[in-house]
Amino acid sequence: MRLEPVASRTLARTLGLPALALALTTLVASVLVMLAGADPFAALGLILDGALGSKFAVLETLNRATPLIFTGLAITVAFKARLWNIGAEAQLYAGALATVLVGTQLGLPGALALPAMAIAAVLAGALVLLGPVLLKVRLGVDEVVTTLLFNFIMLLFVSMMLEGPMKDPMGMGWPKSESLPPDARLPRIVEGLRLHWGFGLALLAAVGVWFIQVRTTLGFEIRAVGQNPDAAGFAGIPVNRVFLKTALLSGGLAALAGFSEVAGLKGNLTLDLSPGFGYTGIIVAMLALLHPLGVIVSAIFVAGVFVGADSMSRAAEVPTYIADISLATALLFMVLALLLTRFNIVRG
Amino acid sequence: MTTSASREVVLRLTGITKRYGKLVANKDIGFALHEGEVLALLGENGAGKTTLMNILFGHYTADSGSVEVFGQALPPGSPSASLAAGLGMVHQHFTLAENMTVLENVILGTRPLWHAGLGIAAATERLDALAREFGLSVRLDARIKALSVGERQRVEILKALYRDARILILDEPTAVLTPQESEALFDTLRKAVARGLSVIFISHKLHEVMAISERVVVLRHGRLVGEVATRDTDRHRLAEMMVGAEVALPEAEVRAPGGTLFELRAASTPAEGRRVGLDRVNLLLRERRITGIAGVSGNGQGALADLIGGLVTPGSGEMIVNGAAVTDWSPRASLDAGVGRIPEDRHSLGSVADFTLTENAVLERYNVAPFSRAGIMDWAAARSHAEEIIADYDVRCPGPDTRIRLLSGGNMQKLILGRVMEAGPRIILANQPVRGLDIGALTYVQKRLIAARDAGAAVVLISEDLDEILALSDVVHVMSEGRLSPEFPRGAMTPAELGVWMAGQGFDHAA
Numbered sequence: 001m002r003l004e005p006v007a008s009r010t011l012a013r014t015l016g017l018p019a020l021a022l023a024l025t026t027l028v029a030s031v032l033v034m035l036a037g038a039d040p041f042a043a044l045g046l047i048l049d050g051a052l053g054s055k056f057a058v059l060e061t062l063n064r065a066t067p068l069i070f071t072g073l074a075i076t077v078a079f080k081a082r083l084w085n086i087g088a089e090a091q092l093y094a095g096a097l098a099t100v101l102v103g104t105q106l107g108l109p110g111a112l113a114l115p116a117m118a119i120a121a122v123l124a125g126a127l128v129l130l131g132p133v134l135l136k137v138r139l140g141v142d143e144v145v146t147t148l149l150f151n152f153i154m155l156l157f158v159s160m161m162l163e164g165p166m167k168d169p170m171g172m173g174w175p176k177s178e179s180l181p182p183d184a185r186l187p188r189i190v191e192g193l194r195l196h197w198g199f200g201l202a203l204l205a206a207v208g209v210w211f212i213q214v215r216t217t218l219g220f221e222i223r224a225v226g227q228n229p230d231a232a233g234f235a236g237i238p239v240n241r242v243f244l245k246t247a248l249l250s251g252g253l254a255a256l257a258g259f260s261e262v263a264g265l266k267g268n269l270t271l272d273l274s275p276g277f278g279y280t281g282i283i284v285a286m287l288a289l290l291h292p293l294g295v296i297v298s299a300i301f302v303a304g305v306f307v308g309a310d311s312m313s314r315a316a317e318v319p320t321y322i323a324d325i326s327l328a329t330a331l332l333f334m335v336l337a338l339l340l341t342r343f344n345i346v347r348g
Numbered sequence: 349m350t351t352s353a354s355r356e357v358v359l360r361l362t363g364i365t366k367r368y369g370k371l372v373a374n375k376d377i378g379f380a381l382h383e384g385e386v387l388a389l390l391g392e393n394g395a396g397k398t399t400l401m402n403i404l405f406g407h408y409t410a411d412s413g414s415v416e417v418f419g420q421a422l423p424p425g426s427p428s429a430s431l432a433a434g435l436g437m438v439h440q441h442f443t444l445a446e447n448m449t450v451l452e453n454v455i456l457g458t459r460p461l462w463h464a465g466l467g468i469a470a471a472t473e474r475l476d477a478l479a480r481e482f483g484l485s486v487r488l489d490a491r492i493k494a495l496s497v498g499e500r501q502r503v504e505i506l507k508a509l510y511r512d513a514r515i516l517i518l519d520e521p522t523a524v525l526t527p528q529e530s531e532a533l534f535d536t537l538r539k540a541v542a543r544g545l546s547v548i549f550i551s552h553k554l555h556e557v558m559a560i561s562e563r564v565v566v567l568r569h570g571r572l573v574g575e576v577a578t579r580d581t582d583r584h585r586l587a588e589m590m591v592g593a594e595v596a597l598p599e600a601e602v603r604a605p606g607g608t609l610f611e612l613r614a615a616s617t618p619a620e621g622r623r624v625g626l627d628r629v630n631l632l633l634r635e636r637r638i639t640g641i642a643g644v645s646g647n648g649q650g651a652l653a654d655l656i657g658g659l660v661t662p663g664s665g666e667m668i669v670n671g672a673a674v675t676d677w678s679p680r681a682s683l684d685a686g687v688g689r690i691p692e693d694r695h696s697l698g699s700v701a702d703f704t705l706t707e708n709a710v711l712e713r714y715n716v717a718p719f720s721r722a723g724i725m726d727w728a729a730a731r732s733h734a735e736e737i738i739a740d741y742d743v744r745c746p747g748p749d750t751r752i753r754l755l756s757g758g759n760m761q762k763l764i765l766g767r768v769m770e771a772g773p774r775i776i777l778a779n780q781p782v783r784g785l786d787i788g789a790l791t792y793v794q795k796r797l798i799a800a801r802d803a804g805a806a807v808v809l810i811s812e813d814l815d816e817i818l819a820l821s822d823v824v825h826v827m828s829e830g831r832l833s834p835e836f837p838r839g840a841m842t843p844a845e846l847g848v849w850m851a852g853q854g855f856d857h858a859a
Binding site: 214219221227228234235 | 368369657658659678679680682683689691696697699700701702703707711712714715720723724725727
């Protein structure tokens, strides 16, 4: 069996196959819900209701989408250059750590505090990815391994900081940092609703990444290096320098997820800040086919599944891991569907 | 000599058709091979010769059609059935285990696994006899990695003979040989047919086809377009059949050369794995002159191209570009020094397959005006530049937004040529610039190189095709094992004399 490019794509094929993928995902999820002893139709209704059924639900979904947009963009930027950054989780925590340190220790006035925190977060995240990429560029060390392992190192480091020097003295013994002062918090977009400006920043970042990719020489370099590093190098593009620039950009974007979660939502740093936003960002980016604006859509979709499944599992008393399985299934089916919109499978 | 028609048919192809999607690789091809003849299968790159032979040998299955060997239908898609039927194939790329001896390679796979003892003595005796009979001198206890390319080919032929092949198929066998080695191969083939074997000789080199074959079958665009007895035709008519039109190859007149633009003085580069490095090379590239680099492939041409193109720096010796000794050398530095590079591998080095023609057209100049300013791309300027190249260099394509992977090799090469020429290079590195191109694209590229030379550029032309080198070059060097011969003016050396250098003789230092 082999793949043969489709000569001309029909609209039915372009839209139908992804729709089929979603239908198959729903089917798989329904089976799981049934096995857990609940009614799948009711569960599906509960998911939709929980994700989109009310103003509160929609805002909750957008809130959850915010860090996913950042990590999704971080992965998009890196994967475009074929730089396999599996360490967005570490970069997120590095960003969160820097955010809290600058926000609580420097005592900057409000107008300065937030930009300073954001910049510190970006620098911290960028530095965390710079290490593995320097190892890749200089010594040929596989960045998949190093970035992945950095996630655990960073989590242990944060744990050490929260149990030690950064532990909140008023925290009743819990491993958490001091809370940010009120004027070092990201304001709400609409007063009284839970959605904060981190979401606005995420949309801005997506547009910025899109602009970089299609309109700048850096974006051209990143795409060329990702598509064919040999040809890029032969054409005079400084391949290693492009990898380093990509690392700074990708690490910085992932760190903004940490900044936005701390300054916009939580107000302090705990070890459960991210339920794997760094890893889920890979799914978000792949579903978006590494298109920065598509990341917005796929992040909201993925967030909706999580929020909806959370709410469904509370109401129908089924385990939440169904959401994880459903997303993984959605990813597999969607990747296959997108492949089949472009290729036919032929025998021989 | 009896005429081939009166002899027994040993192989018959009938109505072979093979499609890959929309591409028809073979369309209704049928011909017969007779006992004791050399049949040449002639066609340009992409005409369908290799596909046809792979079907014959069971690597691919034809969509329709049948193969008969010695009157028996050959089951499709089974290499072992083809071997058992008496077919022996010598591929362009050899299939030998490097770390084993000649003898081991030959008997590899001919003995059942559970059979005790290898029968070394009997095999040795038989191979010695075969080698003597067919003029295939090679030491049976030598390891493959110590052998030259010509010797390796002899091992492949021995392997086929040892397996009782009655029909030998040779796919472009002379591409890796010096003229002298080719002559030796022809002797072997003559001996083989005199003993009743039959040979299919696949080639696109007309003079070889004329020299060795008895009949010629010509393929064009997957179709059989002609079948003639060799003595009833000539090179000119075969070329016409092969390309479907009258062919006029460009003739380059010698010009008076100008100043030196690029110079190597005893430059050496390290070998990389099996890749030969440069060994104390002296080279002068001058304005208004085409310098041809001849040689059997894999003798350091790649290292020379990489050096000029900026991918490697000299390990020792001097490189002087535009009058100044070079210390900091890279692809970017090479481009900035006015070197235009046409790489050997247009797919993996010369272009980015999934980029559009526009993106590929500015691949080397994306970072300068008018294509970008202050880091912001001007895609309108890039697109109109691509449109100019498409129009001026006759790139056949749907438009500048097409991905370059969809273009044929010839059109891809024309775009790369346009990209290089439009940058106004003073030095042009053309490494195998016409390999795999059809005659139309080939003559076009060659004419453009001559025109660039006439406009004052220093051109260095690297090619394995000695005829191409001799037709275009003002001076010729020969490369062998990383060494470069002195320069020979146009017409000073015959192909046979150059062949001696290609075989590694005449150099003033050992490799």
